[in-house]
Structures are given as C-alpha cells and as structure tokens.
Amino acid sequence: MNDLSSAPRSSPLLSSLDQFASEKLSELERAHLRRTLAETEREDGLWITRNGRRLLSFSCNDYLNLTHHPAVKKAAMAALQRYGAGSGASRLVTGNHPLFADLEARLARLKGTEAACIFGSGYLANAGIIPSLIGSADLVLIDELAHACLWAGARLTRGKVVAFRHNDVAHAQALLAEHRDHHPRALIATDGVFSMDGDLAPLPELAEMARHFDAWLISDDAHGLGVLGGGRGSSFATGTKADIPLQMGTLSKAIGAYGGYLCASRPVIELIRNRARTFVYSTGLPPAIAAAAIAAIDVIENEPETIARPMQNAIAFTRLAGLPDATSTIVPIVIGDEQQTLAASRLLEEEGFAVIAIRPPTVPAGTSRLRLTFSAAHPANEIERLADIIRTRVLGR
Numbered sequence: 425m426n427d428l429s430s431a432p433r434s435s436p437l438l439s440s441l442d443q444f445a446s447e448k449l450s451e452l453e454r455a456h457l458r459r460t461l462a463e464t465e466r467e468d469g470l471w472i473t474r475n476g477r478r479l480l481s482f483s484c485n486d487y488l489n490l491t492h493h494p495a496v497k498k499a500a501m502a503a504l505q506r507y508g509a510g511s512g513a514s515r516l517v518t519g520n521h522p523l524f525a526d527l528e529a530r531l532a533r534l535k536g537t538e539a540a541c542i543f544g545s546g547y548l549a550n551a552g553i554i555p556s557l558i559g560s561a562d563l564v565l566i567d568e569l570a571h572a573c574l575w576a577g578a579r580l581t582r583g584k585v586v587a588f589r590h591n592d593v594a595h596a597q598a599l600l601a602e603h604r605d606h607h608p609r610a611l612i613a614t615d616g617v618f619s620m621d622g623d624l625a626p627l628p629e630l631a632e633m634a635r636h637f638d639a640w641l642i643s644d645d646a647h648g649l650g651v652l653g654g655g656r657g658s659s660f661a662t663g664t665k666a667d668i669p670l671q672m673g674t675l676s677k678a679i680g681a682y683g684g685y686l687c688a689s690r691p692v693i694e695l696i697r698n699r700a701r702t703f704v705y706s707t708g709l710p711p712a713i714a715a716a717a718i719a720a721i722d723v724i725e726n727e728p729e730t731i732a733r734p735m736q737n738a739i740a741f742t743r744l745a746g747l748p749d750a751t752s753t754i755v756p757i758v759i760g761d762e763q764q765t766l767a768a769s770r771l772l773e774e775e776g777f778a779v780i781a782i783r784p785p786t787v788p789a790g791t792s793r794l795r796l797t798f799s800a801a802h803p804a805n806e807i808e809r810l811a812d813i814i815r816t817r818v819l820g821r
C-alpha cells in the first residue's frame with residue numbers, strides 16, 4: 425500500500441487543477457469577462473460604500489428599501505434573540521419553526537393561492553420545484569431569456585428542454601404543437617419580470633396557451649413582488665390575476681430578506697415538500713429571516729404609496745433620459761461591447777453612482793449593458809442627475 429503521508433505536497437493532480445483554473449481565468453480576462461468581488465457595505469438600503477467611496481446605488485434589488493426598514497429589522501432582531509441564529513436542521517427533521525407556517529400563510533394570501541412553501545433561496549426553489557414535477561420523459565418549454573435558476577431546474581429534469589424566442593407566444597405555441605403529444609407532462613417556464621431586460625412576460629396569453637395544451641405554467645416573480653400589481657406581483661400586473669398554477673419568487677429582493685417560495689395549490693405544495701430535493705435535504709431558513717419577511721409583507725400590504733414609488737421613479741428616469749417608459753423597476757441601457765460597458769459603469773462611479781456593468785454569460789453576447797434598478801427612496805434630484813449623465817455622456821444624445 426502507498427504511504428500517502430509521504431506524497432509530495434504539490435501533487436500533479438493539484439497542479440493540473442490550478443493550471444486549469446488559471447487558464448480559464450486568463451481566458452475570461454482577455455475577453456473582459458472576468459468578475460471580481462468588490463467589498464460593499466450597504467448603509468441604509470440606498471447608499472453604499474465601495475473602494476472607500478460613498479455611492480448612491482442603482483444596482484440593488486431592494487426595491488422598497490426594506491433591508492433597512494426599522495420594523496423589519498426589529499422583527500428580525502426579536503426573533504434572533506429569542507430563537508437563535510439558525511434553524512438547526514432540515515424542516516422535515518427538527519428545523520420547522522412555527523414562523524415558517526406564518527410566512528407561508530402570508531405569501532399564499534398575497535398571491536391568492538391555497539398554500540405556499542418557502543426555500544433557502546430563489547435559486548434553490550427553482551432547482552427543486554421543476555424536477556419534482558417534470559421527469560425524463562417530459563417536456564420543458566422555456567423562454568430563452570429566463571433566469572439561470574429556471575434553466576438549472578429545467579436541466580435537472582433530464583427531460584426535453586426547448587427554448588422559445590423571448591416573449592414570443594406564437595413561437596411557444598408552434599413548439600408546443602410540435603412537441604406536446606410526445607411527452608406525458610409539459611411545463612412552460614418564464615420570468616414574470618425579466619431580470620436583465622425589465623420587460624414583462626405576456627402571462628395571460630401564456631396561461632391561456634398552457635391551458636389549451638394541458639401544460640403547467642411556472643412564473644418566476646423575483647422582480648414583480650412588492651412593486652407590480654399592487655404589490656402582489658407580475659401575475660396581477662394587468663389588474664386581474666393571471667391563471668398561473670405555479671407562482672415562484674424570492675424573499676431577497678423587494679421583501680428585503682432572504683429565501684425563495686412557491687405559491688400553489690395545497691396538493692402541489694404537499695408534493696413539493698415531499699419531493700423537492702433542495703427543500704428535503706437543505707436546512708430551514710433562519711427563523712429571524714422569516715420574521716423579517718413577515719414584517720416586510722406587512723409593509724407591502726399596508727403602504728400602497730411606498731409600493732407605487734419604485735415604478736414612479738423608474739418611469740421618471742426613463743422620461744428624463746429620453747428612453748421608452750419603464751415597464752418595471754429594472755431599466756437596461758444596452759451598450760453591446762464589454763469594455764465600453766465597463767467604461768460607462770466607471771464613469772457613473774466617478775459621478776457618485778453605483779451602476780454595475782452586466783456582461784455575458786448573464787446576458788447574450790454583444791448585449792452588455794448597464795442595468796439600473798429603482799427603489800422607493802431614490803431622491804428625485806439624483807434621478808434627474810443620473811438621467812442627464814446617461815443621456816448626454818453614455819448615450820450621446
């Protein structure tokens with residue numbers, strides 16, 4: 425038997441791994457696609473400190489500034505004091521804190537469904553929900569620009585995954601007509617609000633098509649909850665509730681906390697609790713996070729003026745910048761070239777704004793962009809100044 429204790433510290437296996445990593449990083453660097461972590465301190469849900477500078481952030485998804493809301497922090501601190509930092513186990517073991525049932529009831533009420541199930545994050549939600557419902561013989565039809573975690577969930581099914589052109593219902597319908605009969609079950613997956621483009625999915629039309637083909641529709645409402653449809657999200661954006669049996673979302677954006685959720689019928693939620701591997705085999709959320717999310721939902725349900733403000737700010741910005749009216753709290757400024765996008769982001773940083781450059785693979789090649797997000801508390805004079813700089817010095821108009 426080999427004496428492993430005397431093996432050289434830098435074994436060929438380790439050095440080939442490091443070599444692989446270094447080469448990959450160099451490739452990314454050459455293509456201006458390497459990412460780095462910039463230490464960022466968020467002081468109040470609006471201003472951040474980065475590289476020693478105080479910047480006004482237009483890059484947080486904290487649309488209602490609830491990460492720092494006094495009532496949300498107070499609820500989290502009280503729960504932290506009383507119940508501790510973590511939940512200690514999977515919810516199916518000993519980690520099922522009573523606050524979770526309260527939060528699920530509040531989410532189900534807000535979304536108009538029978539039940540809800542919370543997850544460790546939005547990413548974990550999609551990675552767990554989709555393979556619980558769809559198997560290797562089945563079909564997933566997915567918008568080509570759907571979020572990475574919907575794609576991850578789709579690929580985990582090992583079924584047939586077919587992309588339809590972005591927001592193109594006619595294309596989705598043609599693909600369903602071609603493929604539906606060859607699969608026992610079918611799922612249609614889309615963002616409600618597209619995270620990098622800010623446009624809305626045609627949810628009522630997709631819902632009608634799904635019904636016609638007996639396909640199940642899942643919408644990811646990460647960027648709709650709290651800001652669209654009177655706070656109830658993108659499935660309520662037209663004024664009536666779109667018929668979406670699987671309404672998924674996250675607690676990490678307008679809710680200002682952390683975690684993911686699915687709102688659906690009682691049997692679907694019960695099945696998810698039995699089958700979703702990211703639920704069954706993962707520790708429950710910290711109870712303090714559930715307490716924070718419940719307090720955030722109180723704000724969303726009781727402060728209509730606050731929840732209207734992010735959209736008002738986004739629309740004010742687009743009008744001042746000479747862009748089409750914002751349709752959500754996300755406004756992309758597509759520049760195309762990676763280097764130019766990074767330069768535009770740096771220029772805005774020099775002016776005191778944090779506006780992050782988004783590059784492939786997060787967005788398709790050739791569509792690098794500035795992605796701006798608007799919150800309730802952005803001051804009007806700063807929105808005006810930002811719009812002026814973007815119009816004149818980024819867009820050159």
Ligand SMILES: Cc1ncc(COP(=O)(O)O)c(C=O)c1O
Binds near residue numbers: 619684
């Ligand atoms: C559309 C969409 N879905 C899901 C997620 C993931 O949510 P979470 O951050 O809770 O994992 C995000 C966040 O980046 C998102 O933008």
